[in-house]
Amino acid sequence: MKKKSLIKYILPVLAVLLAVTAWFGTRQASGAVQKLEEIEAYYIGSAVEVGKEINLKDIYISAKYYIYNGQSGYYDYEDVKKGFTVTPSVIKNKGDNQVVVSYKEKNCILTVQGKVVESITADYKGEDLYIGSAIPAGKVEVYAYFSDGSFEKVRNFLFEDNKVNKAGLNTVTVIYEGKTAEIFVNGKEPLAVEEIMAYYIGKPVIAGNDISKNDIEVQALYNDGTIKQIKNFNISPSVAEQEGENDITVTYGNIETVIQVYAEARYVTEMRARYIGPGVIVGKKVPKEEIEVIVSYNDGSDEAIDSYELYGDEILFEGENMVLVYLDAFMEEIIVPGVIGFTANYDNAISNYFTSPDYSYYTEVTLGMPMHVEQDKFMLRKSDEDMVEYVVQRVVFTDQFIGFDLFYDDDEMVLEFPMAMKVTVPDEFDPETFGVYYTPNKATIMAKVDGEFTDEEQTEYEFIVYEPGTYILVNAVSNRLVEEIIVQTEVELKENRSFSLNPVVFPLSAENREVSFWSSDEDVATVSPNGKIRTHSEGTCEIWIEAKDDSGVFVIVTVEVNNGKKRK
Secondary structure (H helix, E strand, O other): OHHHHHHHHHHHHHHHHHHHHHHHHOOOOOOOEEEEEEEEEEEOOOOEEOOOEOOHHHEEEEEEEEEEOOOOEEEEEEEEOOOOEEEOOEOOOOEEEEEEEEEOOEEEEEEEEEEOEEEEEEEEOOOOEEOOOEOOHHHEEEEEEEOOOOEEEEOOOEEOOOEOOOOEEEEEEEEEOOEEEEEEEEEEOOOOEEEEEEEEOOOOEEOOOEOOHHHEEEEEEEOOOOEEEEOOOEEEOOEOOOOEEEEEEEEEOOEEEEEEEEEEOOOEEEEEEEEOOOOEEOOOEOOHHHEEEEEEEOOOOEEEOOOOEEEOOEOOOOEEEEEEEEEOOEEEEEEEEEEOOOOEEOOOOOOEEEEOOOOOOEEEEOEOOOOOOOHHHOOOOOOOHHHHHHHEEEEEEOOOEEEEEEOOOOHHHHHHOOEEEEEEOOOOOOOOOOEEEEOOOOOOEOEEEOEEEOOOOOOEEEEEEOOOEEEEEEOOOOOEOOOEEEOOOEEEEEOOOEEEOOOEEEOOOEOOOOEEEEEOOOOOEEEOOOOEEEEOOOEEEEEEEEEOOOOOOEEEEEEEEEOOOOOO
16 A cells, blocks of 8 residues: 555656656757856965966856746756956955956956065075176076965076176075075186197198198197087198198187198099090191090099190001000000091182071081191092992982982991092082082081092082091082072060071072061060060061162061960
């Protein structure tokens, strides 16, 4: 009977609790109103030094809310961590200080104890200091004792005078928050160098070379008996000026000492020689300016010299010749190529541009000085037609020249040189002005090769080939005017860009092939006397290229300048 009556009362209570719980869980969704009723604040920290701010982390605030859903309500509490203010925030008085705490228009008052420094103690923990030295604050330990009985170690203290002024005991006053204490620092005489000792520990120096300070060890003896190694010393002179012993003065401060540095003579340890010039004609001497001689010295340096001697410097035969280079006890062999010379002249020689028929390339031809030998120094021999046909390679034809290479890939072929070559001359070539020129690098004419016509109609021209290489048969018609200027006629560039015009003037044998350049609008683009365009601003201009002779031939190059976008 007792169990049934207990259950009879418990069940209604549980039902009420469940209903309250369900209402609380849905109060936000059902539009419950929350209202701040009041706040309570407590100070949980220790006393604050007068003049310093209250640490907000030492204030505990509890906010009381009333939550109402339209039918009933209840009270709720929360801890406030931020968003509140304290007035005043700085402690002004010793003892009780009334402070107002504000949070969401609610205020409360709490009390914070203020404390003041009543005394300090100070103690110097460092070593003895030299007279004139500053006392390091990090070596001074200061404690402040407050009105509330607490104390703490402080760091922002001051010295009345932080210098050590005399030998022996120095009394120094320490100040903190108007309170003072004394420390005692023992002073000693300033450290001074009484003597320096220096030693040279390096290898012998080469006479005339610098002395390295890293090879000198210097120690200083101080007035307190200590010895220290020093680095910031000076030496004079800094160069070993003579062979043998050199007196070198070492200075530190106002103290000097003298050491001896031994210097060896500078001498050559190695010599290297090579021939860097062209082939030398048989019977001639090797020019010294075409020999490169490098010597190495015992100090590790290298130098190019010309104070050497040659032995066997006269070239005796075609091909490799051994020549000896001497310097004191050193000797080096070099190989100098000997070549057969030929008599050359410059009749009707020209300096010109030769281009391919489609203007895809051009070669600048200039004259170099030939090497002359007497005609009886070499023989002339004819070669078989088959042999000649075999060695002719890469023939290029234009209306102004015929270029062809003569070379061999068989060591026996060299025996066929010199040999006679015959070239059929085109009808349009002027027999009185054309010639055959030797150009070993396909760019520079070295000499005009002697030759003559072999038939009455003057169609076959025979000349003598003395060595393989490139030959050009040039039609050098004189006193001709410019007939045409070939150049790119449309150029598109961005602002502040450069572009070189390379006009080709025809015919190549024109007497005056110089041209002039000018721009129709220099604000858009300018052009230099050698044809280099420089763009400046957006727009279009014309670059005129005009022959300087009396032909009146000109060509116009259109230059369009933009910012990288093509115009429509």
